[in-house]
Amino acid sequence: MNRILVWDWPVRIGHWLLVGAFALAWLTGDSETWRLVHVWAGGGVVGVVLFRLLWGLVGTRHARFASFVRGPGAVKAYLLGLFTHPRAETPGHNPAGGWAIVALLSLGLLTGVSGWLTYQEIGGEWLEEAHEALASTMLTVVFVHVIGVLIGSLAHGENLVRAMFTGIKRGDADAAIVNARPFAVPLLLACAVTCAWWLAR
Numbered sequence: 001m002n003r004i005l006v007w008d009w010p011v012r013i014g015h016w017l018l019v020g021a022f023a024l025a026w027l028t029g030d031s032e033t034w035r036l037v038h039v040w041a042g043g044g045v046v047g048v049v050l051f052r053l054l055w056g057l058v059g060t061r062h063a064r065f066a067s068f069v070r071g072p073g074a075v076k077a078y079l080l081g082l083f084t085h086p087r088a089e090t091p092g093h094n095p096a097g098g099w100a101i102v103a104l105l106s107l108g109l110l111t112g113v114s115g116w117l118t119y120q121e122i123g124g125e126w127l128e129e130a131h132e133a134l135a136s137t138m139l140t141v142v143f144v145h146v147i148g149v150l151i152g153s154l155a156h157g158e159n160l161v162r163a164m165f166t167g168i169k170r171g172d173a174d175a176a177i178v179n180a181r182p183f184a185v186p187l188l189l190a191c192a193v194t195c196a197w198w199l200a201r
């Protein structure tokens with residue numbers, strides 16, 4: 001099989017930005033001193049997620065939701081065949097990973113919005129508690145996601161973490177993307193910074 005480009009620049013930069021912003025927001029969540037950093041980081045999460053939702057409609061082939069959000073049957077078949085059909089890896093996200101991604105994007109958005117409402121002192125204590133519960137749920141899903149990535153890497157004999165840096169995986173030549181769309185990265189960064197600034201006002 002060939003080495004082909006599957007992840008465009010916005011997917012890769014967006015992924016690691018999301019990791020950094022969520023980690024920073026988590027680490028500063030309990031501190032009054034770091035409150036503004038927490039709000040900026042949370043706003044950054046929302047900005048990256050909003051961009052990713054748009055990119056899921058207009059981005060390159062494997063970035064599109066239509067290419068990786070599959071029904072329960074496909075997820076079950078993938079999980080059951082994980083170690084018996086190790087070559088059956090999809091060039092983009094696999095069906096199980098697709099749902100982890102949907103969960104992470106939804107939780108990122110809900111956690112950010114509930115945090116912003118709490119910051120604006122709208123909603124009261126129950127919303128603050130909901131914000132904390134959503135953040136903890138997101139952390140749990142992150143653990144599941146990382147374990148899934150490691151299992152997928154072992155099962156398919158492919159370093160998926162490295163692929164999220166380089167964009168390159170094994171696959172048929174006709175599954176490759178042609179353009180890595182670097183021009184969209186400034187839009188992603190602008191979206192993250194604008195959202196962070198707007199939510200922290």
Ligand code: HEM
Pocket residue numbers: 011012014015018019020022023052063092093094097101104105142145146149160161162163164
């Ligand atoms: C805050 C923590 C994290 C969040 C919110 C997160 C979220 C996501 C999202 C949304 C995607 C889909 C990428 C896209 O299509 O745009 C993804 C994919 C991926 N993530 Fe993460 N991630 C996190 C942590 C990590 C960490 C720590 C690693 C590495 C150990 C990792 C490795 C990967 C890999 C390899 C993929 C691609 C999986 C595949 O090949 O289908 N993620 N992640």
